């Protein structure tokens with residue numbers, strides 16, 4: 254079997270005049286937790302819809318578990334679990350009825366996995382799904398997705414709108430139990446502290462293009478925080494290579510810079526800096542600075 258659970262080849266998707274995915278070449282190996290990150294509108298949901306065979310690409314192709322995404326059979330779908338932010342489940346059903354239905358539907362159903370995950374929540378079998386809180390519905394969704402013994406679990410912003418306790422329960426169930434063991438996870442989130450906790454591999458999409466794939470620490474190493482004491486006029490930020498962010502705090506200039514290495518220090522010295530030093534940056538700051546640089550902004554008045 255292919256060691257990559259997901260492959261895309263020059264994958265493109267246009268909606269009218271809008272390019273949502275642009276020549277995307279992605280290879281996600283089995284057995285890891287991949288976090289897919291990008292600003293609003295970067296193309297994450299579009300990618301997932303294509304991967305799950307709900308949407309046809311405009312260009313290129315994509316495979317999931319070695320099969321073309323537009324040719325998925327029921328037995329292929331049974332190997333893939335999907336949890337999205339809406340946690341859309343039939344509200345009128347009782348939990349026990351829904352679980353029994355899923356049990357019949359999925360031949361590889363593992364009741365212990367369901368029990369383990371649902372144990373993190375106060376969900377009663379006799380409750381109707383519509384009576385559950387948002388966090389409990391998220392837990393129920395995860396429990397059912399993992400009980401189907403998926404080889405691949407796709408989570409599209411699964412903790413959106415959950416409070417900290419529910420979020421913790423969700424991540425706990427996903428990361429530290431037995432239920433998800435051996436399963437490849439593709440996790441999409443805007444919340445970097447979550448991404449930091451879950452991800453072995455970080456995938457950054459921007460404007461439908463792939464901008465980074467690699468360990469989260471590798472991305473942090475691409476973003477440097479420079480602090481410079483510049484007694485005279487500071488250089489025009491527009492002339493600084495790789496600049497993501499500039500702030501002046503207590504007379505010192507702070508620069509977040511992408512992919513420039515030590516060379517940026519020389520640029521600052523040449524521009525008249527007396528002292529320069531650089532410091533490490535956390536994932537949250539690195540990714541947010543990177544994404545906000547290219548984020549859409551209103552035109553100047």
Ligand SMILES: Nc1ncnc2c1ncn2[C@@H]1O[C@H](COP(=O)(O)OP(=O)(O)OP(=O)(O)O)[C@@H](O)[C@H]1O
Nearest residue numbers: 268271272273291292293294295296297298299300
């Ligand atoms: N059905 C559609 N018709 C037209 N444009 C669409 C459609 N679906 C998505 N788009 C556009 O395609 C781009 C990518 O959207 P997508 O939903 O994939 O982004 P996303 O990364 O999931 O965003 P978010 O983080 O806000 O959920 C956006 O610019 C969006 O406006």
